[in-house]
Amino acid sequence: MTNSAKPDPRFRFRILLGHSIAVGPGKADLLASIAETGSISAAGRSMGMSYKKAWYLIDTMNKCFKGPLVETSKGGKAHGGATLTPLGEEVLARYRAIEAKAYAAVTDELAAFNDMIVETPSRD
Amino acid sequence: MTNSAKPDPRFRFRILLGHSIAVGPGKADLLASIAETGSISAAGRSMGMSYKKAWYLIDTMNKCFKGPLVETSKGGKAHGGATLTPLGEEVLARYRAIEAKAYAAVTDELAAFNDMIVETPSRD
Numbered sequence: 001m002t003n004s005a006k007p008d009p010r011f012r013f014r015i016l017l018g019h020s021i022a023v024g025p026g027k028a029d030l031l032a033s034i035a036e037t038g039s040i041s042a043a044g045r046s047m048g049m050s051y052k053k054a055w056y057l058i059d060t061m062n063k064c065f066k067g068p069l070v071e072t073s074k075g076g077k078a079h080g081g082a083t084l085t086p087l088g089e090e091v092l093a094r095y096r097a098i099e100a101k102a103y104a105a106v107t108d109e110l111a112a113f114n115d116m117i118v119e120t121p122s123r124d
Numbered sequence: 125m126t127n128s129a130k131p132d133p134r135f136r137f138r139i140l141l142g143h144s145i146a147v148g149p150g151k152a153d154l155l156a157s158i159a160e161t162g163s164i165s166a167a168g169r170s171m172g173m174s175y176k177k178a179w180y181l182i183d184t185m186n187k188c189f190k191g192p193l194v195e196t197s198k199g200g201k202a203h204g205g206a207t208l209t210p211l212g213e214e215v216l217a218r219y220r221a222i223e224a225k226a227y228a229a230v231t232d233e234l235a236a237f238n239d240m241i242v243e244t245p246s247r248d
Contacts, residue, residue, distance in 0.1 A: 005142030011226065012136040015237060018129030022241055065240050087240065094237060098230045102135065105229035106222045113139060113218055116189050116211065117146055 007117045009110050011102050013095070022064035023095055027057050031084060031092040034058075034070055040082045065091065131241045133234050135226050137219070146188035147219055151181050155208060155216045158182075158194055164206045189215065 014024035021027065026047075033043035044054030062068040069088030073081040084092065138148035145151065150171075157167035168178030186192040193212030197205040208216065227234075 007146065008140040010138050010140060012138070014134050014136070015241065016132040016134060017241060022131065023237075064242060066242055091237075091240060094233050098233045098237075101229045101233065102226035105225045109218050109222045109225065113147075113215075113222075116215060117139065117141060118188060118190055 005119065007114050009103075009113070011099060013098055013102065017064045020060055020064055023061060023091060027061055028092060028095045030054060030057055031061075031069060031088055031095075034082050035084050035089070035092070038081050038083060040070070040072065043082075061091075129243065131238050133227075133237065135223060137222055137226065141188045144184055144188055147185060147215060151185055152216060152219045154178060154181055155185075155193060155212055155219075158206050159208050159213070159216070162205050162207060164194070164196065167206075185215075 012025050015022040029047060030043055033046050034040060037043050037046065040054050040058065041051045044051050047054075058070045062070065065087060067087045068085055069091055070082055071085050073083075136149050139146040153171060154167055157170050158164060161167050161170065164178050164182065165175045168175050171178075182194045186194065189211060191211045192209055193215055194206055195209050197207075
């Protein structure tokens with residue numbers, strides 16, 4: 001705990017489908033990183049996860065949505081390039097829009113919350 | 125996974141303060157259950173947690189906010205009655221308002237998401 005601890009409000013938005021998480025904060029960040037790096041392994045690495053773990057998350061998304069969100073190229077080397085499909089781009093854009101709209105909708109409530117919270121919680 | 129799996133969008137809203145969670149879904153439910161049952165042990169039991177765990181969550185909240193959210197009565201028997209303070213009632217009400225406003229703000233986006241998701245994800 002630092003002395004500069006300030007209230008940090010965070011929304012975590014997930015869409016569950018049965019026992020699967022169709023999309024949530026981690027999967028949205030992974031989509032964004034794939035769009036940025038053009039590579040599943042680079043995207044996974046930037047998030048501290050293995051290629052296998054990154055691929056598992058992508059595979060879950062691809063099964064939960066009506067089409068794949070990520071496409072891999074059939075390049076020569078293993079773990080070749082990857083891009084978002086148009087559906088993948090739409091899912092990511094709508095996820096970010098949901099986050100932004102949720103925060104915007106509660107600005108006043110968050111200010112009221114901040115007034116009720118101490119700057120730094122006391123410790124035993 | 126049942127055949128009737130339908131997309132289930134969920135917001136989880138937390139306010140972090142340093143390393144502590146000042147309030148989140150579990151703590152909000154605990155406050156609501158204390159208001160309903162008038163007892164920390166009964167509230168904890170209804171959520172499948174021990175008295176010790178319930179008290180730990182309350183203690184964290186009491187330290188993160190500018191005053192206690194829960195007050196215990198000095199009754200004769202151990203684990204006596206508990207009530208929300210006015211501040212506790214306000215925190216719970218504002219937490220529920222934040223959830224409700226966040227959902228209301230993204231109704232259109234959620235409908236669009238539902239259209240992109242399959243009814244039941246395919247399995248390997």
